[in-house]
Amino acid sequence: MRIGTLGSGLMTAALVPHWIAAGHEVLVGGRDTAHAQELGKRLEVEHGSLADAADFGEVVLLAIRSEGLADCMEQAGAARGTLSGSVIIDCGNAVHLGDFSQVRWDGRSLAEQAEFLAQGGRVVKAFNTCHYEVWAAARTYGGSPLRVPYCGSEPAKETVRELITQVGTDPLDVGDLSQARHLEALGILMIRALVGGAPALSAFNLVTADA
Numbered sequence: 103m104r105i106g107t108l109g110s111g112l113m114t115a116a117l118v119p120h121w122i123a124a125g126h127e128v129l130v131g132g133r134d135t136a137h138a139q140e141l142g143k144r145l146e147v148e149h150g151s152l153a154d155a156a157d158f159g160e161v162v163l164l165a166i167r168s169e170g171l172a173d174c175m176e177q178a179g180a181a182r183g184t185l186s187g188s189v190i191i192d193c194g195n196a197v198h199l200g201d202f203s204q205v206r207w208d209g210r211s212l213a214e215q216a217e218f219l220a221q222g223g224r225v226v227k228a229f230n231t232c233h234y235e236v237w238a239a240a241r242t243y244g245g246s247p248l249r250v251p252y253c254g255s256e257p258a259k260e261t262v263r264e265l266i267t268q269v270g271t272d273p274l275d276v277g278d279l280s281q282a283r284h285l286e287a288l289g290i291l292m293i294r295a296l297v298g299g300a301p302a303l304s305a306f307n308l309v310t311a312d313a
């Protein structure tokens with residue numbers, strides 16, 4: 103598949119290598135094309151603007167700071183239909199750097215706002231509930247891969263299930279995009295735990311009793 107990234111930061115750098123290794127073509131897109139170029143060179147893939155990434159990707163990873171969502175969608179050309187028909191993976195959390203207690207809430211999740219702005223693109227929420235280092239390498243938790251909750255509509259979710267597996271984690275379907283607000287709330291709880299001193303590789307997981 104062709105995967106374009108809206109954002110060239112830590113989450114993109116953590117997730118994309120798994121997908122390159124799985125044989126997908128990637129174009130790293132950034133508002134600041136120098137950042138995108140730097141990451142693209144490091145990963146040995148193409149780079150470009152946000153609009154280039156939107157045009158390129160059948161799947162688009164949306165990995166930007168939440169306050170930039172509307173700007174990012176505008177720069178990606180969503181109003182011209184560049185994302186219509188795309189599967190968009192949103193890993194965002196509604197936090198502002200420097201003040202992790204400031205949560206923006208207007209009744210819709212970031213993911214639903216993104217789907218509204220994407221004008222025909224289908225958003226699947228995933229990967230927002232752990233620190234980027236969790237995604238950077240396949241790991242086990244209690245001897246098993248981490249369960250990654252994700253939500254959205256089919257058939258977009260089918261595509262994302264495969265991509266979650268390729269990160270070395272197990273997909274956990276939690277419903278349609280209306281559930282994204284709960285994943286975003288879980289993301290905020292994780293950030294609070296991390297800020298409170300929890301190790302970077304911490305995760306909320308789905309576990310069952312031993313017997």
Ligand SMILES: NC(=O)c1ccc[n+]([C@@H]2O[C@H](COP(=O)([O-])OP(=O)(O)OC[C@H]3O[C@@H](n4cnc5c(N)ncnc54)[C@H](OP(=O)(O)O)[C@@H]3O)[C@@H](O)[C@H]2O)c1
Pocket residue numbers: 108109110111112113114132133134135137138164165166167168169170171173174193194195196197229230231232233234235
């Ligand atoms: N870091 C984590 O551990 C982690 C874990 C789970 C979820 N998340 C969420 O994932 C998302 C990305 O996080 P990250 O850690 O990858 O962030 P990051 O390393 O700080 O990178 C942020 C990216 O957002 C872009 N950006 C910032 N403002 C923008 C705007 N107004 N318009 C377009 N792009 C803009 C930056 O572009 P420039 O390069 O041009 O500045 C950069 O590419 C965030 O919503 C974050 O809450 C992060």
